[in-house]
Amino acid sequence: MAKGQPDPGIGHNSDSIAADELRTFIERLERLAEEKAGIMGDMKEVMAEAKGRGFDAKTIRKILRIRSRDHSEMQEEAAVLELYCQALGMENFFA
Numbered sequence: 810m811a812k813g814q815p816d817p818g819i820g821h822n823s824d825s826i827a828a829d830e831l832r833t834f835i836e837r838l839e840r841l842a843e844e845k846a847g848i849m850g851d852m853k854e855v856m857a858e859a860k861g862r863g864f865d866a867k868t869i870r871k872i873l874r875i876r877s878r879d880h881s882e883m884q885e886e887a888a889v890l891e892l893y894c895q896a897l898g899m900e901n902f903f904a
Contacts, residue, residue, distance in 0.1 A: 860866050894902045
């Protein structure tokens with residue numbers, strides 16, 4: 810073997826293993842992307858059904874965001890919002 814040339818036997822197996830592992834990750838991510846697309850389609854159908862029954866989609870999305878948040882974080886934000894509204898003379902805004 811010439812000086813400075815890599816030994817073809819060294820690293821070949823590890824390269825193959827790394828390629829196989831990478832391929833496995835890529836394939837798993839592709840399957841998850843397909844599942845995600847299916848779930849997103851299902852969510853659009855449910856939202857369309859809710860809209861068809863007269864519910865407001867914007868409000869439903871807002872409720873979903875609220876329900877996904879931490880309870881104490883929500884309480885703190887609500888308290889600050891109430892304080893600001895009171896400072897602006899909007900005490901009965903949420904009543």
